[in-house]
Amino acid sequence: MCLALPSRVVELLDDDQAKVDLGGVTKAISLSLVEDVAVGDYVIVHVGYALTKVDPAEAEKTLALFAEMAAMGASA
Amino acid sequence: MCLALPSRVVELLDDDQAKVDLGGVTKAISLSLVEDVAVGDYVIVHVGYALTKVDPAEAEKTLALFAEMAAMGASA
Amino acid sequence: MTLPRRSHPRPLDLNSGRVDLTHGGGGRAMAQLVEELFVAAFDNEILSQGNDQGAFSVPGGRMVMSTDGYVISPLFFPGGDIGSLSVHGTINDVAMAGAVPIGLSAGFIIEEGFPLADLARIVTSMAAAAKAAGVPVMTGDTKVVEKGKGDGVFITTAGIGMVPAGIDISGDKARPDDVILVSGSMGDHGIAVMSQRESLGFETAILSDSAALHTLVAAMIAAAPGIRVLRDPTRGGLAATLNEIASQSAVGMVISETAVPLKPQVLGACELLGLDPLYVANEGKLICICPPEDAETVLAAMRAHPLGGDAAIIGQCDADPHHFVRMKTAMGGTRIVDWLAGEQLPRIC
Amino acid sequence: MTLPRRSHPRPLDLNSGRVDLTHGGGGRAMAQLVEELFVAAFDNEILSQGNDQGAFSVPGGRMVMSTDGYVISPLFFPGGDIGSLSVHGTINDVAMAGAVPIGLSAGFIIEEGFPLADLARIVTSMAAAAKAAGVPVMTGDTKVVEKGKGDGVFITTAGIGMVPAGIDISGDKARPDDVILVSGSMGDHGIAVMSQRESLGFETAILSDSAALHTLVAAMIAAAPGIRVLRDPTRGGLAATLNEIASQSAVGMVISETAVPLKPQVLGACELLGLDPLYVANEGKLICICPPEDAETVLAAMRAHPLGGDAAIIGQCDADPHHFVRMKTAMGGTRIVDWLAGEQLPRIC
Amino acid sequence: MKYIDEYRDGELARQLAASIGQEADSARTYHLMEFCGGHTHAISRYGLEDILPANVHMVHGPGCPVCVLPVGRIDAAIWLAGQADVILCTYGDMLRVPGSKRLSLLKAKAEGRDIRMVYSTLDAVKLAQANPARRVVFFAIGFETTTPPTAVAIKQAQALGLTNFFVFCNHVLTPSAIAQILDSPEVRELGTVKLDGFIGPAHVSTIIGSQPYEYFAEEYQRPVVIAGFEPLDVLQAVRMLVRQINDGRFAVENEFSRAVTRDGNAKAKSLVADMFELRKAFEWRGLGLVPYSALRIKHAYAAFDAERHWDVPQDSVADNKACECGAILRGVKKPIDCKLFGTICTPENPMGSCMVSAEGACAAHWTYGRFRDTKAPTA
Amino acid sequence: MKYIDEYRDGELARQLAASIGQEADSARTYHLMEFCGGHTHAISRYGLEDILPANVHMVHGPGCPVCVLPVGRIDAAIWLAGQADVILCTYGDMLRVPGSKRLSLLKAKAEGRDIRMVYSTLDAVKLAQANPARRVVFFAIGFETTTPPTAVAIKQAQALGLTNFFVFCNHVLTPSAIAQILDSPEVRELGTVKLDGFIGPAHVSTIIGSQPYEYFAEEYQRPVVIAGFEPLDVLQAVRMLVRQINDGRFAVENEFSRAVTRDGNAKAKSLVADMFELRKAFEWRGLGLVPYSALRIKHAYAAFDAERHWDVPQDSVADNKACECGAILRGVKKPIDCKLFGTICTPENPMGSCMVSAEGACAAHWTYGRFRDTKAPTA
């Protein structure tokens, strides 16, 4: 459940808000639930709130794991 | 000024009201401003109120006067 | 040919003006909006004819198209409802070119929460009217708007028809000495609808005259193919419609007060409300203008048709350069029968 | 021929039911209302064809008529406004029969208090669209409703067109193995409009695709007169329209997720709102179904036209007795692309 | 329709007109002011000018309550309609009357104010009952005819315990207006306006009776004939005035005896006396400030008085400079004397109130009679 | 779209699926419950069943906040919308959910109630600001993901001094639901439902972290893999579960490490702890009364609590008898086992909430997968 999407922070706004971008679509969201967000960060947005930041290193690791497992599948 | 029309009382209603008829059109009006109105009377109606009763005898007299004067005009 | 310019002393205020009810009332304010905005912008020969239908040529002959929106309140009234009305009204605008109606389109704009039972009643009545007229509803559309952004249901119908060869009827064809006829009593529809408005609080047995007039028209043009003008006196009634034609044809008109057929109940209701019956809407009557030599033939054809039993000759065109519509009053004087100014509102003065 | 019956598990509740927004949403509730009420009541061969236009014969050949009501909010949106939309939309419904549009009618229902400046902007845009398309607004009507009984302005246009000899395009003509094409990217109009709804609070550079497609159609039928079906995927988007056709033609369909052209911003907005772009409205795109041997010819003709540059083959019809529209997903699985259930609402789950 | 149709008989009308022609002295003119818009309307609507002899001139008076209401009061009504929670209701006649900047109640409604038309004061009370969370203001206008219904409504609101019903009172008095005209320099001193006699009010007189006119007849030595609003009533009154003038008499005569008595309607008069009191002065369009010419709500009914509940602006707003309504209402000018008539000012775009009310002299002449002004082709 | 497109790569998906096929033991079956509707939706939407090996069975869990809300709470929301001056607002997901007698908020709106869709809790607060004369009730639903935004809104309403903003709180807790399922007789005693492992929530876990699942893994000896909602995330999680099962392990693993930590979001958690407290028990559709499974507003914020401001009906309303939502939410039945599925119950005429929410098992199967049920021609 809980539709939420990683979106890139493109601008910090007043009132603990930020503008995020998703595929060329921008939207103002609330940063009330997160800390230390900077422009360029990806945050996971749910009902107009950032729930957390995306950890780029962990994302890389997961993708690497996919590739490795897929390689096994492909070679099967 | 003061659009008002002679209408025939066709029914007495509750709350000091009456139903009047004008050429086959009926309407509920207030009798608050008049006294002793009976079914069959003609009243002069303005903004939904009877202002006064029409005096049939006086009406006859006026019509007779018209006829008389008209006769003079016609004979001219 | 283009619509003759009416004299509007002041142009539309396109900067800060707002649409008000007079812009839809069938009077001069509406005519101004149509001329200065719509006709000017769309700027084409067909629309500029200024008729209630546009006429155009196709390989098989001449056709017409017309449309009307129906926003009547209440939706159900004595003698009809918005459904049958939306069929009759548009068939009539097609027929007023002398055309044989081919079919209709119907667009519904329904307010959220509208009872399906009422919608079914309206659609059934519409279907019955279309069937009785022999004019099918060929295509349609349904939109639903949020509660509070509509008024129950609005219906916009469009209609098309084929003009028989040799017929050339248009609002600009009236000539001095032409005779003016109406097909029956004036004002029935408007009074029937008003009688349902609780705020006006009157009762009458009068029924709307809502009817499809294309068979009446067919009988009339069969009898007299030289008919010049046909138009149904809807919004703004006889008065507005005669003024439209007078202005379009650049003629004057003189009608006779005692010749205009009026039902006593319509007169009674108009007296009560301070309205002039000449401005009250009809939905099953037509005005016909024909050369003087055709007048009796047309009258006989109308009277022989079930929808023309009370038809009457009410006046004649003349060469008045001001294009006034005048009326010989019952008292022997003359008055203007002017455009409707804004909406007719019940009055106390 | 009559519209194939869709299976509505429960009939319309004509006793105590009410119209809700789903009845206008382009999904199955609307289809049910149209079938069980409108088509049943009007009961004629032309309407029962189940197309977005009715086709009929006149002395000079075959003609079509179509109508749509435009109730869009906001009235002005990136890439268009209600005025141009009301011209494009109805031209398109006429063109989807392969017909050459002749002209339009326009009925305005305006809310009291609507700024004349906005009305002028809309009418000017409408006139420009009509002129650019070469399709005149031939007749019109204006109604004004009281404040609070409308929503700024509603426009209902109707259109007529002449079908070239030898062309027979209808929603019931798709056959197994026929190829399904679209003329460009899906969902642009719906997302452009939603981007203006303050409550959704997102911004994008996407423009409505609102455009008149009759010249594209003319190019396509010139290249391949054997085209079976044309339809513009408006309300309910690609998904609803494919289901309509599948049901009408009694075929199944399989489309490929990766073949459907979608702009990244449309995808982004859909992700954000929890919407499926296949259900988002288009106003300047068409779906074409043609025999397999014509597919490349049609595709080439589309791509050669300015409004078909992103045209693509997206799938094929088959003999599925359930008339399912299925999609091969990018993951290699299969899903149904179903009718829209009610309206698409932004969601959080 | 009994008591209507008999008074609209065309044949009788022509004969009556002929008899006036016979009796009128061709060596002189007769300037007769019909005080009431009802008479003005009948004269225009039936084209009576066409059948009256050429030396009988009808002069239109100020007897139209819509026409005489000054711009400031219209502005005040629009102001009231803009107050929080207010529903402003009034008779249909008032909706199109332009205030300053040509803003009317109809336009204010289009801009979003909640303004409703009512047919009767009782509908206004019902509106208040049906909308307890709103404040319903009845914009009351009219002469003595229309005042008693306002009084009944206030009584009823009181009986119902309504606290959300208010009256914006603009009721005015006929005799004061007549006196003001007869006292005006144009009539009294300069003689610019010739007034040989008066046709007195029809329906106003059903309430106040014929007695109040006796003072004028006596004091100003002018004959008065109270007459109904039907065309034969008007013609008959003209004939009665011509006779009095020929005879040198100046009595109050009552052509409308079928509805008017000498004393009027006692019940209605006492109701009005109970509820209203005289204002020291009130502005009339055309006549300026007229002493003791209008009513306001008495202290005992203060709770229903919109002018006490709100601090209603009491500004006197100047008429459009070019508008001659004032002079027309005093009988000094005719519509055709106004430069704006029919060019800038028409019923669709009225510049003054006389062009709005069906009984206004400008509207009547434009709507029914203007063809007489334009003998020469202009198109 | 970064962090989205990479996880939807079709080629990788096929390879991943193939590698699952290789690793899965063809001699056994794997029953894996995806707790979350987000996973259910992804599986159906992308047709992942078609590419997973036949012996891997996905069992849909109760992780859809719309689906688990009992009928009585929907009825209560409709009741609230009918109270004087109320504007009821909620997320789009709730509008079509049928209460008793099949009345939904959408239908109540069509009947004239003022019901609005909001996209964010902040819009609900704005609505209250913009309508001071109305009482705005936010119908709050959702798991741990959606609760913190509700808390922010109440804080904001407090800061703005709003007295017309209320929350009808229906926030529920994921771990309690998982425990209830694992404790159910079907799973624990009867073995009717075979559950070999769990795919754990994606976005709920961004808030609560992975730590709460450690207890389940340990206590019930089932592996848990927290996974994102993209198709590759799901496939990867399946593969990780298959591996653990093959190895006889039952650890909590985190496939969604790019967004989920062991401890979750401390700021959000403390905000929630400050504002809400546990309800002793709360009814879940399908699971019945679940102890300590939902939140209510603490006394300190009572002024914002719709259940304190109104005497909201607390009735427990029975589900439609034939509706199997309950069993489906427990993983005991599949949509196709319900007699109403696709005949009486469709998304247009849903009989149960599982047919409404895009994440409901019935809606997902109807909308995306039902073609698999109907191999035989019926037309």
Ligand code: SF4
């Ligand atoms: S024509 Fe108009 S401006 Fe002139 S006096 Fe009459 S109302 Fe005033």
Ligand code: SF4
């Ligand atoms: S198909 Fe409908 S009735 Fe059956 S379990 Fe699902 S939601 Fe309930």
Ligand SMILES: [Mg+2]
């Ligand atoms: Mg028309």
Ligand SMILES: [Mg+2]
């Ligand atoms: Mg018409």
Ligand SMILES: [Mg+2]
């Ligand atoms: Mg017409």
Ligand SMILES: [Mg+2]
């Ligand atoms: Mg349509």
Ligand SMILES: [Mg+2]
């Ligand atoms: Mg409404």
Ligand SMILES: [Mg+2]
């Ligand atoms: Mg259409």
Ligand SMILES: [Mg+2]
């Ligand atoms: Mg269309």
Ligand SMILES: [Mg+2]
């Ligand atoms: Mg279409």
Ligand SMILES: [Mg+2]
């Ligand atoms: Mg029209």
Ligand SMILES: [Mg+2]
């Ligand atoms: Mg509105």
